[in-house]
Amino acid sequence: MSKKETKNNIQHRVLEKTPTGISGLDEITGGGLPKGRPTLVCGGAGCGKTLLSTEFIVKGAAEFNEPGVFMAFEETADELATNVASLGFDLQKLQKENRLRIDHVQIERNQIEETGAYDLEGLFIRLNYAIDSIGAKRVVLDTIENLFAGLTNIAILRAELRRLFHWLKEKGVTAIITAESGDGKLTRHGLEEYVSDCVILLDHRIIDQVSTRRMRIVKYRGSIHGTNEYPFLIDENGLSVLPVTSLNLEKNASSERIPTGIKALDGMLGGKGFYKGSSILVSGTAGTGKTSIAAHFANQACNDGRRCLYFAFEESPRQIIRNMKSIGMQFGRHIDGGLLKFYASRPTLYGLEMHLVTIHKLIREFKPEVVVLDPITNLITVGVLSDVKSMLIRLIDFLQNEGITVMFTALALNTVVGDQTDEGISSLVDTWLLVRDIESNGERNRGLYIIKSRGMKHSNQVREFVITDNGLDLVDVYLGPQGILTGSAREAQQITERTGVALHDYEVDAKDREIGRRRKVLEAKVLSLQSEFESAEEELNKIYLQEELKKQVSEKARQEMLRLRRGERGEEPTVEPKKKSNE
């Protein structure tokens, strides 16, 4: 009650939080556990309650300079120290430095008789003494429910526990109380009634023989928190929670391009290749050359001096190196140069979460710019489809945050494009290449499409995809009246086309010659007509001249007559012969 009142009085005071130092947990709780209040961590046996609380105390002491008290009701201080030593925590050292205090509370039922009224003041005093002796800010009670096994007076116990949690709040320590869940309830003895500020439920489920640990924040009073179930795992670095999806989508988007390693494919992607930091899915049926595409990409990245991490889930690195040598790639050189690193493991080796963490860890260590996962399909054998999807979402998120370009290959079991879900990640990836078989005329050829490529111009055409000794190449497929032609059908069609051209040329030549000949004939005709015309013209001229001469002669004769009549002598004899010569 008093808490509520103060809360109302101080309106804008935000709940203070204590970071746990556990990777991922601080993110989903928005900063850590409620400061100065008890938090209940419940879960079945072996789900990691003790580890979580130990890590909370140890990280607090070692990293946040907040000393802690660990009150263990189950294990002795030595056992506890041994258990967490494998995780790299040195409890002895912390104890010597007065930053940690472990108090083992032992309840031996066969040693204890109960007669009459009592209270748990002894426990309070012990805890108080431990807290004050090192100035502790953090307290863990693991597992306080053991009291119920050791003491029989439930009424007293309940009253005392209620008093204890109150007392912890007043003391102002951030506490974790662990409890076993059971009987369909969060805790066997209903501790959630007393601890109401923050309740975290841990869970350990086995689906298809693969176990996954999960964590859920059941409630967190006065704070926003992730409500999902978050997988977490325990490895040699302790506990890490992996938020299923990072809570924001604030990734950097680079416009830098990164070549694919196949010139013609670059050409299909606007001439430059993929965006840096994008995710690429290459899917296709068996034997379509997915690994070859991925290897080209890796090879190109190394040639450009980028670091590349290649996760092989199907073949051993040696096998890949040998196979890729056959199409002209020298991976050995890049490995020696430290640019390329292979990591091969069988997907069934461990659960999905462990794979994810291994991938995370290797990426953090190697710091690659390009990551290849070949193929992701095999991971399906380890988990349920939805789990695989969520794992891949988290992986893509992580890689994009780091600005790493990733290429996945996936085996598609059917060839109908629309039916392919490809582990459901096709909507997450930025670029999706599909390699498929085109079967015709008794042979199988490979066709490559770009189904999508966000944010860039890309070809919508199917290209034939050929694997040569010098690597991969893409050839335009022939689109004829019979449909798409590939392979030898395409070659045949090209030959047919070449012969067609030759024939056509020959025909054109023949026509040309024909026309030449006709021209000559016509020209000859024109000539003869012209000469005919000339002779007709001459004839006409002759008639004109004769007319003229006749006119002249008759005129002369008339003049002569006139002269003769006047008695003059004419020149008649000269005119006569002239007339004769003109005829």
Add this chain to the structure above:
Amino acid sequence: MNSTERWELRLYVAGKTEKSVTALNNLKQYCEEHLKGQYKIEVIDLMVKPQLAEGDQILAVPTLVRKVPEPIRKIIGDLSDKEKVLVGLNIIPA
């Protein structure tokens, strides 16, 4: 019962509460009746010496611890049930 046996009893209390006073009175009464001259009672107030709580694994108060003879036995509560206390301390057989 062997009359030469020594009894060392420790009573842990937290301050002078009603329960601790009752417990101490009850204990003294039982010892006088059954262990006259053979016992020693040490009262430890955890309010004064909190560091001693861990050693005897004290949770509840009042707690009576039988240090000698071994094995260690513990009885918690105000010791109001006489028979239970005597049986618990193995003073009389069950």
